[in-house]
Amino acid sequence: MKRLLMIFIVLPGLIATSQLHAQDSITGRAVDAQGNSLAGVNCVLYSLPDTVQITWTVSDTAGMFKLPVTDGIKYLLRLSLLSFQSVDITCESGDLGDVIMHYFSLNEVVVTPQELKTFGNKDQLLLSESAIKAGTNALDAIGSMPQFKKSADNASISTFDNKMILVLINGLRMTYRDLAAMQASDIEEINYYSNPPARFAHENVGAVIDVRTKKKNDKRYTLYLNTVNGVTAGYGTNSLYLTYTDSLNQVTAYYYIDYRALNKNLMNNSYEYPNYGNIYQGTSGSYNGQYHIGQVTYQRNQGKNLFFSKLEYRKNPGSQKYEQELVKTGTEGLLNSRRLNSDYSSYSADLYYSYVFNKDRSLSANVVNTFYTSESYNNLNSSSGYSFENLAENKSYSLIAEALYTDKIWNGNFNLGFYYQYKNLNQVYNNSIHSDVSTNKEYLFADYSNGVGKFSYNIGLGLENNHYKTASDDKINYFVLRPSIALNLQFDKSTSMRLSGAVYSSMPGVGELTNSIFTVDDHYFIQGNPELKPYYYYYTDLTLQYSSPGGKLYLSPAVRYYYYPNRNMPVLYIDDENVFQRTERISNIHEAGGSFNLSYRPFNWFTIRSYYTYLYSAYQTPNQEIQNHLHNYGFGLQFLPKNWVISYNANLPINTVNGDIHTRMGFNMNMSVLWKYKVISLGAQYIYNPYPSRVYADIDNFNFSEETIWGNFKHLVTVTFTLYIQSGKSRNQTARRLSNSDYDSGLTNYNKAK
Numbered sequence: 108m109k110r111l112l113m114i115f116i117v118l119p120g121l122i123a124t125s126q127l128h129a130q131d132s133i134t135g136r137a138v139d140a141q142g143n144s145l146a147g148v149n150c151v152l153y154s155l156p157d158t159v160q161i162t163w164t165v166s167d168t169a170g171m172f173k174l175p176v177t178d179g180i181k182y183l184l185r186l187s188l189l190s191f192q193s194v195d196i197t198c199e200s201g202d203l204g205d206v207i208m209h210y211f212s213l214n215e216v217v218v219t220p221q222e223l224k225t226f227g228n229k230d231q232l233l234l235s236e237s238a239i240k241a242g243t244n245a246l247d248a249i250g251s252m253p254q255f256k257k258s259a260d261n262a263s264i265s266t267f268d269n270k271m272i273l274v275l276i277n278g279l280r281m282t283y284r285d286l287a288a289m290q291a292s293d294i295e296e297i298n299y300y301s302n303p304p305a306r307f308a309h310e311n312v313g314a315v316i317d318v319r320t321k322k323k324n325d326k327r328y329t330l331y332l333n334t335v336n337g338v339t340a341g342y343g344t345n346s347l348y349l350t351y352t353d354s355l356n357q358v359t360a361y362y363y364i365d366y367r368a369l370n371k372n373l374m375n376n377s378y379e380y381p382n383y384g385n386i387y388q389g390t391s392g393s394y395n396g397q398y399h400i401g402q403v404t405y406q407r408n409q410g411k412n413l414f415f416s417k418l419e420y421r422k423n424p425g426s427q428k429y430e431q432e433l434v435k436t437g438t439e440g441l442l443n444s445r446r447l448n449s450d451y452s453s454y455s456a457d458l459y460y461s462y463v464f465n466k467d468r469s470l471s472a473n474v475v476n477t478f479y480t481s482e483s484y485n486n487l488n489s490s491s492g493y494s495f496e497n498l499a500e501n502k503s504y505s506l507i508a509e510a511l512y513t514d515k516i517w518n519g520n521f522n523l524g525f526y527y528q529y530k531n532l533n534q535v536y537n538n539s540i541h542s543d544v545s546t547n548k549e550y551l552f553a554d555y556s557n558g559v560g561k562f563s564y565n566i567g568l569g570l571e572n573n574h575y576k577t578a579s580d581d582k583i584n585y586f587v588l589r590p591s592i593a594l595n596l597q598f599d600k601s602t603s604m605r606l607s608g609a610v611y612s613s614m615p616g617v618g619e620l621t622n623s624i625f626t627v628d629d630h631y632f633i634q635g636n637p638e639l640k641p642y643y644y645y646y647t648d649l650t651l652q653y654s655s656p657g658g659k660l661y662l663s664p665a666v667r668y669y670y671y672p673n674r675n676m677p678v679l680y681i682d683d684e685n686v687f688q689r690t691e692r693i694s695n696i697h698e699a700g701g702s703f704n705l706s707y708r709p710f711n712w713f714t715i716r717s718y719y720t721y722l723y724s725a726y727q728t729p730n731q732e733i734q735n736h737l738h739n740y741g742f743g744l745q746f747l748p749k750n751w752v753i754s755y756n757a758n759l760p761i762n763t764v765n766g767d768i769h770t771r772m773g774f775n776m777n778m779s780v781l782w783k784y785k786v787i788s789l790g791a792q793y794i795y796n797p798y799p800s801r802v803y804a805d806i807d808n809f810n811f812s813e814e815t816i817w818g819n820f821k822h823l824v825t826v827t828f829t830l831y832i833q834s835g836k837s838r839n840q841t842a843r844r845l846s847n848s849d850y851d852s853g854l855t856n857y858n859k860a861k
Contacts, residue, residue, distance in 0.1 A: 131178040135203035136170040137186055144170030145188060145208060149321045151295060152176070153183040155197070156558050158224060158231050159520055160319070161466050176200050187295065187321060193233070223654040225603040227556040227565035228304055228593035230254075232297040235658055237714065239291040241745060241752055242781065243788045243829040244333065245318065246283055248291035251745065253661040253706035253716060254299060257756070260794065261335075261777070262287075262344060262365075266301065267718040268665075268702040269739060270313025273303070277320055279415075279459075284363055284400070286318070288331055288348040290831060295321045302607045302648060305554040305567025305591055306511070306524055311613050326353045332830040335792075340819035341368025341395075357406040365398040371818025374429040374445070378628045378811045380686070385628055387431040387443055389816070396425030411464070417457040424450040433489055442490040451481030451501075467515035472508075479503040485625060495626045496537070501618075503532040519557030526550040534621050542621040544637075546575035548614065554591070561598065567591040573614055573641045587612050587643045603652050612643040615675055619690055631811065633688045640692065644671040661706040671696035671726075676766030678728050679806050686809050693766065696726040700737070716743040728767050730806040735764040752781040752790075767806060773798030781827065790827040797821035 137148040148166040152174050153159060161182070166172045176182060178200050187193040191208040224231040234248055241251035250257035250264045255272075257264050263283040265272055274281045276289070300315040307315055329350045336343035346363040373389030404417040426448045433441040454477070461471035485497040511524040527549055534542040554567030569589040576582050591609035598604070618635070625633040650665040671693075678691040700722035708714045722737040743756040757776035762769065773796070781790035797820055803812040 131176055131200035133174045133176050133182070133184060133198055133200055133203065135172055135206050137166045137172065137188070138170055138205045138207055139191070140207060140209055142205070144168070145191070146170060148172065148186050148188045148191075148208070149295070150174060151185045151187075151321075153185065155181050155183055156226060156563065158183060158226060185295070192236075223597070223601055223603055223652055225563075225595050225597050225605065225652070226558060227563045227595055228300055228302065228591075228605075228607065229565075230299040230301070230652075232299050234291060234294055234297070237708070237711065237745075237747055240747055240783070241754070242291070243783070243790075243827070244287045244331075245289035245291045245294055246286040248294070249286065249297065249316070249318075251714075253663075253704060254301075256718070256741065256743075260344075261779075261792070266314050267704045267741075268720040270301075271311075273307060273310065273312040273315045275315065275317040278317060284346065287333060288346060288361065289318075289320075290331075293320050295319045301605075301650065302591075302593070302609060302646070303611075304565065305552045305569050305589075306522065306526075308552070308567070308569050308589055308591060308609060308611055309526065309548070309550045309571050327351075327833055329833040330830070331832075332828075334828045335825050337819075338824040338826060340371075340823055341366065342819070342823065342825065355407055355409055357404075357408075359402075359404045361400070361402040363398075363400040367394055367396050369394045369817065369819045371821075372427070372429065373816040373818065374431065375814045375816070376431070376628075376812065378631050379809065380630060380684075381808045386434040388434065390430045390432055392427070392429040394425070394427045396423070398423045411462055413459075413461045413463075415457075415459040417455075419453075419455045419457070421453045421455075422451070444488045446486040447483070449481070449483040451479060453477060453479045467513075469513050471511045471513075473510075475505075475507040477505045477507075479505075487626065487628075489629075493629050495629075497624070497626055498537050499623050500535045501532060502534075503530065505530040516555070517557065519555055521553070521555050523553045524551075526552070532618070532621070534623060536621070536623040540622060542623065542635075542637075544576065544620045546573065546614070546620075548573050558595075561596055563595045563597070565591075565593040565595075567609075571612055575620075581637065583640055585641045587641075589643070601654055601656065605650050605652075606648070607650075608645075608647040610643055610645055612641055613675070614641040615639040615690070619675075627688075628811075630684055631686045631688075636690050639675055639690060642671065642673045642675055642692070644669055644674065644696075659708045661704075663704040664701065665703075666701040667699070669696075669698040671698075674726075676728070677768045679730060679767045679804060679809065681806075681808060688768075691729075691766075693726055693728055696724070698722055698724045712747045714745040714747075716745070717741070724764060730767055733764055733767075735762070735769075737761065737763060750783050752779075752783070754779045767804045769803050771801045771803075773800070775799070779827075786831050788827065788829040792825045792827065794820060794823040794825070796823075 133152070137145040139145055146166055146168045149163065150166060150172045151163040152161045154161055162174055164172050164174055181197060181199055184196045184198055185193060186206055186208060188208060194206060194208055196203065196206065232252065232254070238248045238251050241247055246264060249255055254267060255264045256267050274283060274286060276285060296319050298317040298319065303310070303312055303315050331348040334345045336345070344365045346361070348359070348361050350357065350359045370393045372392035372394055374387070374392055375389050376387040378385045399422045400419065402417065402419045404415065406415040429445040431443040431445070433443040455475060457475045459473045461469055463469045479501065481501045483499045488494045506529045509524065509526045511522065514521045528547070530546045532544045536542065549572045550569060552567065552569040554565060556563070556565040558564065567590065571589060572586045574582070574584040587610070589610040589612060593605060593607045595603060595605045620637050620639055621635040622637060623635050627633060646667070646669050648665060648667040650663060652663045654661045673692050673694050674696050675690050676693045677688050680687045680689060700720065702718065702720040704718045706714065706716045718741055720739040724733065724735045726733050739761045741756070741758040743754065746753040755778045758774070760774050761772045775796035777792060777794045779790060779792040781788055797816060797818070799815065799817060801812065801814040804810060
């Protein structure tokens with residue numbers, strides 16, 4: 108271990124030296140089709156072949172620009188300006204003369220040529236004008252791209268094959284809500300990692316996108332208001348984003364509220380024991396909840412130094428109530444009432460600093476402190492005389508610290524970093540049982556990307572150590588070595604193939620490590636497991652991509668394989684008359700499958716999208732042998748006539764399995780119509796999602812089924828209004844390379860109202 112640490116520490120110093128080259132520049136003048144000078148054009152320079160951003164400038168009032176470069180090296184220069192098509196030029200030092208930029212109207216969809224750009228473990232994605240027009244913000248635009256899809260409620264995105272995405276904006280860890288507060292036209296490019304690079308391999312995410320924004324100058328004020336509110340039910344997500352930016356400072360204020368007031372919920376449950384069964388038929392139900400986020404940030408960029416700070420407050424109260432008729436073996440007409448109330452509040456402080464030595468080398472550090480308080484109250488009353496109460500009260504604190512060093516070595520990109528996380532949870536269960544859980548994670552990582560001709564690669568290595576104290580005062584230490592590799596071959600501008608392989612890990616949440624018991628039925632309980640350990644797994648993937656000239660046709664078939672030596676999964680146990688669900692360690696799990704993704708745009712104003720994913724899972728629990736075949740299919744249509752955006756998306760039912768527990772997700776679809784005029788957008792959406800999920804299991808001497816019917820979502824109609832106002836122009840601050848957050852409140856999926 109000490110030798111490996113010395114290698115990581117000494118390596119940059121040994122190979123970070125560089126030769127001195129003659130310095131030169133790339134100059135030119137940005138003009139429109141009539142030869143008029145264009146001021147304020149974003150001129151961004153990238154290295155080749157890895158397309159890493161080197162420097163940038165903006166054209167002056169005469170349209171002139173100048174970028175310092177090294178003589179004899181080829182670069183990619185991208186010019187962009189709102190209302191004009193972007194221009195890409197491969198060039199060396201010298202004068203480019205007049206660079207003509209062509210104007211496009213937002214009332215017409217102009218498709219710019221789209222080339223497939225892949226390097227190592229990432230894809231460089233550019234938004235087409237049709238993607239920019241699709242919706243009201245950056246989240247809508249990215250969700251319309253063939254690599255991604257939006258959720259049924261349009262609040263988040265995932266990869267088309269259902270991988271959870273970690274969102275970065277200019278290298279800073281953000282959320283889907285932050286994308287929804289951005290304008291799509293502000294996006295310069297998107298770096299897409301279909302498999303997490305070494306830096307993020309210790310987190311439970313499936314993919315990473317890093318959204319890079321355009322560089323602007325001078326001073327700007329912006330206001331962005333985005334509202335989505337239900338007509339047929341109490342339902343809405345609303346946000347207000349204010350920002351001020353100048354050449355040195357950036358200040359933002361953000362407020363977000365998501366609320367639900369649903370009154371047509373029904374819960375149908377059945378629990379079959381050896382000698383009798385409880386069948387609950389839903390008669391009425393409701394859910395009321397809000398999710399509030401308040402956030403302020405300040406950033407200062409001066410010379411080679413960048414400082415950033417963020418204060419954030421989150422609150423998430425929720426209450427669900429269900430009335431049921433209980434039909435017990437040999438009885439009829441008993442009434443049953445279920446209540447689940449939960450709430451959490453969090454306060455976080457985020458500090459970031461970076462120093463840029465030169466265009467290739469930088470050092471960054473990030474520290475985040477988060478405090479949580481949360482509670483859950485669960486109650487069931489039956490007219491048969493049976494009742495129970497569960498009360499869990501949590502207090503938690505976490506500290507996250509990360510440092511990252513980046514450099515250019517042998518004309519390739521080198522990253523070296525260290526990550527540390529401390530988390531403590533103190534829980535009081537039913538006012539009597541105390542649990543204190545502390546977890547620590549240290550993670551040292553490095554990766555390197557380079558290429559030769561059409562071939563490029565990324566190799567990474569992570570050293571992870573987890574150690575924590577459980578609620579039973581046991582101390583657990585867990586070490587894993589996690590290498591990764593991505594081999595990429597770009598045959599031409601339209602076709603590429605990538606082979607990826609990695610070792611990933613997953614750590615249990617602090618809420619799973621307590622001794623608390625959640626009562627579901629009179630003899631069915633969900634119990635924590637203080638003995639849970641982290642686990643690791645192997646993953647390999649082979650993906651082919653094709654994008655026709657102009658981006659009219661995109662298709663991507665892939666095959667993949669997972670192997671888990673051990674994995675934490677929910678398992679059912681029978682103890683006398685009682686049944687317990689507890690997360691346990693299951694061995695020797697194999698998963699294999701494939702996917703196919705298709706996007707076709709026969710006309711500039713019409714796009715068809717379709718995807719299919721298959722996954723076969725095989726393992727053995729203490730109760731049964733599991734062999735599950737997952738089929739996931741969805742499709743969508745999009746029309747873009749002039750100022751209108753008309754969309755239709757549908758997802759067919761899907762069956763998943765986790766341990767002994769099966770989940771069936773029902774059919775859902777949505778249709779939306781949006782009208783855009785200057786700074787405002789008006790629209791309406793229809794959502795059909797009446798059977799979001801059914802959870803069930805069947806083992807010897809016990810089976811259960813839990814189904815929630817959301818009557819309000821059977822025919823939900825919402826209206827959308829957005830307003831985006833800006834004054835002046837702004838300069839985007841230097842990209843931040845680090846950011847972290849903690850969203851583990853101590854509540855689990857079972858004791859949180861939803």
